[in-house]
Amino acid sequence: MSGAVAVVVAAGRGTRLGGAVPKAFVPIDGRPLVERSVEALLACPEVAAAVVVVAPEEIGGTRARAAGALPGVSAVVAGGSTRLLSSLAGVEAAVGAEVVLVHDAARPFVRVATIAAVLDAVRRHGAAVPVIPVPDTVKQDDGRGFVAGTLDRASLRLAQTPQGARRALLLDALRKAAADGIDVTDEAQALERAGFPVAAVAGDPGNVKITTPRDRDEAERRISGEAHDLLRIGHGYDIHRFGGGRPLILGGVLFDGEPGLSGHSDADVVLHAAMDAVLGAAGLPDIGHRFPPGDPRFAGASSSVLAREVVAEVTFRGCAVVNLDLTLLAERPRIGPRVEAMRSAVAACFGIPAARVGLKATTHEGLGALGRGEGIACHAIALLRWRRDAS
Numbered sequence: 001m002s003g004a005v006a007v008v009v010a011a012g013r014g015t016r017l018g019g020a021v022p023k024a025f026v027p028i029d030g031r032p033l034v035e036r037s038v039e040a041l042l043a044c045p046e047v048a049a050a051v052v053v054v055a056p057e058e059i060g061g062t063r064a065r066a067a068g069a070l071p072g073v074s075a076v077v078a079g080g081s082t083r084l085l086s087s088l089a090g091v092e093a094a095v096g097a098e099v100v101l102v103h104d105a106a107r108p109f110v111r112v113a114t115i116a117a118v119l120d121a122v123r124r125h126g127a128a129v130p131v132i133p134v135p136d137t138v139k140q141d142d143g144r145g146f147v148a149g150t151l152d153r154a155s156l157r158l159a160q161t162p163q164g165a166r167r168a169l170l171l172d173a174l175r176k177a178a179a180d181g182i183d184v185t186d187e188a189q190a191l192e193r194a195g196f197p198v199a200a201v202a203g204d205p206g207n208v209k210i211t212t213p214r215d216r217d218e219a220e221r222r223i224s225g226e227a228h229d230l231l232r233i234g235h236g237y238d239i240h241r242f243g244g245g246r247p248l249i250l251g252g253v254l255f256d257g258e259p260g261l262s263g264h265s266d267a268d269v270v271l272h273a274a275m276d277a278v279l280g281a282a283g284l285p286d287i288g289h290r291f292p293p294g295d296p297r298f299a300g301a302s303s304s305v306l307a308r309e310v311v312a313e314v315t316f317r318g319c320a321v322v323n324l325d326l327t328l329l330a331e332r333p334r335i336g337p338r339v340e341a342m343r344s345a346v347a348a349c350f351g352i353p354a355a356r357v358g359l360k361a362t363t364h365e366g367l368g369a370l371g372r373g374e375g376i377a378c379h380a381i382a383l384l385r386w387r388r389d390a391s
């Protein structure tokens with residue numbers, strides 16, 4: 001199902017969460033709820049783009065412009081006075097989408113598994129809603145402070161988002177509800193009214209809606225806790241002796257006229273240490289396993305190319321390099337004049353800004369083999385961050 005587009009409804013004017021700031025834009029651990037929700041939806045590979053629906057007075061403002069600048073956001077459109085009209089505006093703007101997923105901006109914890117389950121059910125049944133069982137016994141109020149009865153909770157379900165449907169079905173259902181003047185409170189209700197079957201798929205108790213200041217505080221704790229859970233650190237070390245008649249390459253930069261290092265590939269001790277740090281943080285075997293010395297494919301190989309292969313591997317496994325810190329141990333050459341070039345070259349190999357590469361050098365104070373200038377060594381530390389769903 002190519003062409004699923006997420007419609008993130010952020011048009012509520014409620015300011016209960018954050019003073020003058022509308023709910024969807026209240027920051028949670030420094031980032032607005034709507035941004036977190038958009039990112040969570042786009043983490044599903046089947047979701048091609050997101051449309052963000054904001055209150056009309058937000059259009060052109062700083063908050064709406066920031067939402068529009070998020071990677072993957074194809075449009076920011078004005079919502080209406082009700083959930084139904086806002087949802088309709090978003091689905092109308094998802095032009096060309098075969099399937100739409102309408103999601104509350106206030107549900108930043110939605111997982112890829114839930115999104116994928118909804119899309120799968122849409123593919124088979126046309127429309128789907130994620131639901132969870134009702135954990136508590138449900139009473140009906142008689143309006144006078146007494147219990148009118150007890151509902152059978154076995155058949156009751158709480159509806160979550162994203163709610164998905166073939167776009168044509170949902171447009172039809174929402175337009176009918178709007179024409180009838182019925183204010184449905186979710187997309188499934190409009191589909192039910194229009195007579196379209198809506199599949200109920202397993203939701204996720206963790207996919208909570210942030211509604212009260214207490215919810216926000218809990219979300220803050222959860223996100224900052226998860227942020228730490230999702231970080232992994234790795235260490236790498238490499239050493240090569242001088243010799244072999246090869247040019248000296250350190251951190252992807254050629255040191256013309258300097259004696260080179262011997263080794264099977266280009267002997268770039270800096271990139272080798274950095275690759276091992278990244279692989280170590282990902283829990284993967286080191287470069288000796290990955291690019292075995294003696295394998296003719298890697299004879300004289302450019303370590304810049306190998307580093308990009310390592311990055312592709314960890315990216316495939318769902319993590320991204322956050323930063324690298326490198327310490328070179330060498331009596332020669334002096335790297336001072338080339339440090340910025342090396343940082344840029346290393347950064348390019350690992351797909352991060354140069355500002356996230358630390359690089360310094362020290363001599364070995366004349367001690368041992370390194371002190372006698374027999375070779376060059378490098379220590380590296382890498383930090384990796386996992387996608388929430390991949391760890």
Ligand code: MG
Binds near residue numbers: 238239240268269272
């Ligand atoms: Mg090496």
